Amino acid sequence: MEKLKRNERVGALMxxxxxxxxxxxxxxxxxxxxxxxxxxxxxxVAILKELLEKLDLxxxxxxxxxxxxxxxxxxxxxxxxxxxxxxxxxxxxxxERIIPGGFxxxxxxxxxxxxxxxxxxxxxxxxxxxxxxxxxxxxxxxIPLALMTAEVLNVPLVIIRKNIKITEGSTVNINYVSGxxxxxxxxxxxxxxxxxxSKVLIVDDFMRGGGTFKGVYEMMSEFKASVVGTCVxxxxxxxxxxxxxxxxxxxxxEKIDEEExxxxxxxxxxKLNKKLKKFSK
Amino acid sequence: MEKLKRNERVGALMxxxxxxxxxxxxxxxxxxxxxxxxxxxxxxVAILKELLEKLDLxxxxxxxxxxxxxxxxxxxxxxxxxxxxxxxxxxxxxxERIIPGGFxxxxxxxxxxxxxxxxxxxxxxxxxxxxxxxxxxxxxxxIPLALMTAEVLNVPLVIIRKNIKITEGSTVNINYVSGxxxxxxxxxxxxxxxxxxSKVLIVDDFMRGGGTFKGVYEMMSEFKASVVGTCVxxxxxxxxxxxxxxxxxxxxxEKIDEEExxxxxxxxxxKLNKKLKKFSK
Numbered sequence: 001m002e003k004l005k006r007n008e009r010v011g012a013l014m015x016x017x018x019x020x021x022x023x024x025x026x027x028x029x030x031x032x033x034x035x036x037x038x039x040x041x042x043x044x045v046a047i048l049k050e051l052l053e054k055l056d057l058x059x060x061x062x063x064x065x066x067x068x069x070x071x072x073x074x075x076x077x078x079x080x081x082x083x084x085x086x087x088x089x090x091x092x093x094x095x096e097r098i099i100p101g102g103f104x105x106x107x108x109x110x111x112x113x114x115x116x117x118x119x120x121x122x123x124x125x126x127x128x129x130x131x132x133x134x135x136x137x138x139x140x141x142x143i144p145l146a147l148m149t150a151e152v153l154n155v156p157l158v159i160i161r162k163n164i165k166i167t168e169g170s171t172v173n174i175n176y177v178s179g180x181x182x183x184x185x186x187x188x189x190x191x192x193x194x195x196x197x198s199k200v201l202i203v204d205d206f207m208r209g210g211g212t213f214k215g216v217y218e219m220m221s222e223f224k225a226s227v228v229g230t231c232v233x234x235x236x237x238x239x240x241x242x243x244x245x246x247x248x249x250x251x252x253x254e255k256i257d258e259e260e261x262x263x264x265x266x267x268x269x270x271k272l273n274k275k276l277k278k279f280s281k
Numbered sequence: 282m283e284k285l286k287r288n289e290r291v292g293a294l295m296x297x298x299x300x301x302x303x304x305x306x307x308x309x310x311x312x313x314x315x316x317x318x319x320x321x322x323x324x325x326v327a328i329l330k331e332l333l334e335k336l337d338l339x340x341x342x343x344x345x346x347x348x349x350x351x352x353x354x355x356x357x358x359x360x361x362x363x364x365x366x367x368x369x370x371x372x373x374x375x376x377e378r379i380i381p382g383g384f385x386x387x388x389x390x391x392x393x394x395x396x397x398x399x400x401x402x403x404x405x406x407x408x409x410x411x412x413x414x415x416x417x418x419x420x421x422x423x424i425p426l427a428l429m430t431a432e433v434l435n436v437p438l439v440i441i442r443k444n445i446k447i448t449e450g451s452t453v454n455i456n457y458v459s460g461x462x463x464x465x466x467x468x469x470x471x472x473x474x475x476x477x478x479s480k481v482l483i484v485d486d487f488m489r490g491g492g493t494f495k496g497v498y499e500m501m502s503e504f505k506a507s508v509v510g511t512c513v514x515x516x517x518x519x520x521x522x523x524x525x526x527x528x529x530x531x532x533x534x535e536k537i538d539e540e541e542x543x544x545x546x547x548x549x550x551x552k553l554n555k556k557l558k559k560f561s562k
Contacts, residue, residue, distance in 0.1 A: 002335070007288045011295050011332050015339075018299040019355070023395065051292045054283070058296075074300070103448045107471055111440060113432040114304065139421045140440060141448075147425050151394040159392060159421060167384045167422075190388055 009034055009044045010051075017048070017060070017072035022154035026069040045070050073128060074152060076121045078273065084118050085267035089251055092234075095261040102256055104263055110141050110205055110233075113148075119250060120148025123203060123231050126248065126272055127153070130228045133198040134158050138187060138216060142204035145233060149203050158200070160219060164188045172222045176215030187215050194223045201228055207235040207249065210242035217244060234265065248272070290315055290325045291332075298329070298341070298353035303435035307350040326351050354409060355433060357402045359554065365399050366548035370532055373515075376542040383537055385544055391422050391486055391514075394429075400531060401429025404484060404512050407529065407553055408434070411509045414479040415439050419468060419497060423485035426514060430484050439481070441500060445469045453503045457496030468496050475504040482509050488516040488530065491523035498525060515546070529553070 004012065013030070030041045049060040058074040076084075088109065097104040109115055123145075132153055137146035138160040150157040164171055168190040178185050194200070202216055213230055220227050235242070235249035236256075248271050254264040285293065294311065311322045330341040339355040357365075369390065378385040390396055404426075413434055418427035419441040431438040445452055449471040459466050475481070483497055494511055501508050516523070516530035517537075529552050535545040 004335075007291065008332050008335070010288065011291055011329070012336050012338070014292050014295040015299050015333070015336070018296050020395070048292070051289050052296070054285075054289070055293050055296070057293070099448060099450045101447055105450050105471070105473060107440075107449060107474060108437070111428075111431075111438040113428060113438065114301070114435065117432065140424070140442065143421070143424045144428050144438065147392075147394060147428055150392075151398065154395065156389065157392040157394065157425065159388075161421065166382055167380065168388060169380045169386050190386070192386060193388060 003036075004034055006040075006044065006047075009036070009040070010047050013044055013048055017070070018074070020072070020154070021074045021152050022071055024063055024067070024069045024071045029069070074121060074124075076118065076125055080118070081122055081272065082267075082269065084115075084122070085250060085269065088115070088119075089265040089267055092251070093263045093265050095263060098256065098258055098261060098263060100258065102258065104253075104256065106205070106234075107141070111144055113144070116144045117148050119145055119233065120150075121152050122250065122272060123149045123201075124152035126231070127201050127229055130201070131199055132201045132228060134194060134200045134225075136160065136200045136202050136216065136220065137204050138162070138212060141206070142233075145205060146203040149201070149231075153201075158189070158193050160216060161188045162186070172219065174215050174219045174222070176218070177211050187212075187219060189219055189223075194225055196224045198223070198225045199228045200225045202230040203232070204230075205233050207232045207242065207247065209239060210244045210247070213247070214243040284317075285315055287321075287325065287328075290317070290321070291328050294325055294329055298351070299355070301353070301435070302355050302433050303352055305344055305348070305350045305352045310350070355402060355405075357399065357406055361399070362403055362553065363548075363550065365396075365403070366531060366550070369396070369400075370546040370548055373532070374544045374546050376544060379537065379539055379542060379544060381539065383539070385534075385537065387486070387515075388422070392425055394425070397425045398429050400426055400514065401431075402433050403531065403553060404430045404482075405433035407512070408482050408510055411482070412480055413482045413509060415475060415481045415506075417441065417481045417483050417497065417501065418485050419443065419493060422487070423514075426486060427484040430482070430512075434482075439470070439474050441497060442469045443467070453500065455496050455500045455503070457499070458492050468493075468500060470500055470504075475506055477505045479504070479506045480509045481506045483511040484513070485511075486514050488513045488523065488528065490520060491525045491528070494528070495524040 027038050027041050031038055052058050056077050060072055062070050099105055132155055134156055135146050135150040136158045137143055147157050170191050171188045173186055173188045175184055175186055230247040232249045234251045234253050236253045251265045251267055256263050308319050308322050312319055333339050337358050341353055343351050380386055413436055415437055416427050416431040417439045418424055420443055428438050451472050452469045454467055454469045456465055456467055511528040513530045515532045515534050517534045532546045532548055537544050
């Protein structure tokens with residue numbers, strides 16, 4: 001490649017690091033790519049770091065040692081977090097979304113990359129210091145949200161299946177009682193999915209009683225994994241006592257009334273960012 | 282925000298556009314964000330455009346008219362495409378991946394955001410001019426690849442379910458014969474999932490006989506959607522005659538032999554990029 005000017009290198013670094021959140025790039029990788037010395041790259045990184053902090057778009061972290069290098073940790077701005085969750089509450093509170101049985105239609109949200117990417121970033125921001133090894137979800141509707149969280153944290157996704165699949169080799173199977181249907185169901189996970197003693201974050205779309213999540217906890221203990229957190233897009237206010245503790249929901253479904261045609265959802269700002277306490281109702 | 286210098290604005294533009302592929306940002310959005318005139322933003326965009334082309338990282342397109350603005354179309358470099366698919370062929374050809382029944386274990390690949398993001402980019406690059414409205418997939422293993430393709434093209438994802446779900450409202454259901462199991466199965470899609478007369482791209486992980494895809498085609502015709510293309514990560518060489526025409530696979534599974542413990546996979550470079558014909562075997 002033709003030799004680049006400093007500004008061009010900073011732009012190129014911005015593009016490469018932004019496309020690969022939380023991935024460590026060695027200085028020598030960039031030295032080779034741009035055909036310059038390490039001291040030049042250090043200078044470029046310093047400029048980038050300052051700029052990203054000034055813009056409040058994320059952090060550039062330099063890692064020392066033999067596996068050292070530089071990585072980009074994207075961040076959602078406080079204002080954007082508030083706006084995103086408030087918009088979402090309004091959209092999802094539309095009574096036309098009510099589906100018989102106490103559900104709301106939200107596939108258009110859950111499968112929209114632009115929205116779900118922001119929500120994944122919000123979750124990743126919350127758990128960035130927890131040294132997560134895997135994001136775990138249970139099929140199907142929460143998969144996009146879980147994947148976007150995994151993408152920001154740069155860790156693999158694990159999808160628990162609701163049926164035993166012959167195409168995944170030998171599996172561990174757990175019976176659980178779904179809170180919504182009160183029926184005994186089976187969840188299944190390929191034995192090769194997780195390394196032992198991993199730290200996992202469970203991400204899903206919806207929690208009512210927490211029965212499914214209890215099953216996921218049990219599955220994780222079969223793999224000797226420790227659950228560092230559980231995060232869902234929406235949890236219902238009732239039952240207040242869920243079958244799992246220590247979960248975070250981005251939104252709370254305060255009420256869904258099919259007769260009255262009314263849905264009330266509220267964002268949980270303070271659980272996501274202590275500085276946002278004053279925004280929470 | 283404190284007023285930024287040109288270089289800083291170019292860096293900020295790079296970050297924002299890179300994080301939002303194929304999303305149109307109006308010039309006035311950036312004028313407001315940076316508190317500068319439109320002529321300054323035009324200058325910044327020109328610099329960015331030149332830089333991205335020089336680096337071969339993607340295109341910046343300016344759209345004129347009332348809905349006008351600027352968008353970033355990410356691109357995978359030819360060398361990276363070749364490297365990615367060759368590495369993948371080698372990894373997946375490991376005989377330890379063989380699962381009884383003629384399958385190979387590939388969850389570690391399919392659920393790895395870093396790999397799947399590159400593959401999604403390869404698919405999106407191939408179909409960038411086709412004005413796709415939705416990416417359609419059928420649960421479960423192809424969802425991450427489909428989502429990453431949707432993310433690059435900035436269009437919604439549609440996930441066809443293999444069972445009828447009460448949480449998705451009224452659905453259209455199609456019976457189909459799975460090529461692998463030869464059993465009649467039902468696929469189901471919420472009526473609200475697709476607007477009529479849409480152009481869709483089908484993305485999935487694996488194709489053997491094509492029976493499932495034939496079902497998806499039928500489902501799409503129920504929604505009056507036209508299928509612009511079908512793209513899978515792996516298609517088996519045999520049966521050569523699939524139940525759907527006009528599909529692309531990133532890799533071909535030439536052979537899988539449980540007795541001999543042998544898997545042979547080859548990349549399909551020329552189907553992805555005519556210039557890569559010479560790299561194909």
